[in-house]
Amino acid sequence: MALVDCPSCNKRISSKAKQCSYCKASISADNENLRVISHIKRSNQLMNQSFLALTLFIGGVVTWFWGGEPAEGARSYVAVGAFSLGFVGYLITRIQIVLHKRKKV
Secondary structure (H helix, E strand, O other), X not given: OOEXXXXXXXXXXXXXXXXXXXXXXXXXXXXXXXXXXXXXXXXXXXXXXXXXXXXXXXXXXXXXXXXXXXXXXXXXXXXXXXXXXXXXXXXXXXXXXXXHHHOOO
């Protein structure tokens, strides 16, 4: 008996188990299908995170230049914070997407 990853929730389960004790997914010949579905779900999740980070980045830029002049006071702090979080979040998410695509299904 060995521990393997559940194709649905990626938690460690027994290789002899007929279903996952965490997510109740059936472990059978459909194992390959569940693995592909899990891969697609993770891809969609990463793309959504990337879109959210890009939106935050653009929101920061728009807030900074709203009204034609650079922001001052509290608005500048909000703009720089949104800009920075969005930029860093986007870079991290894009790296995760590249690493996820390299992973074998």
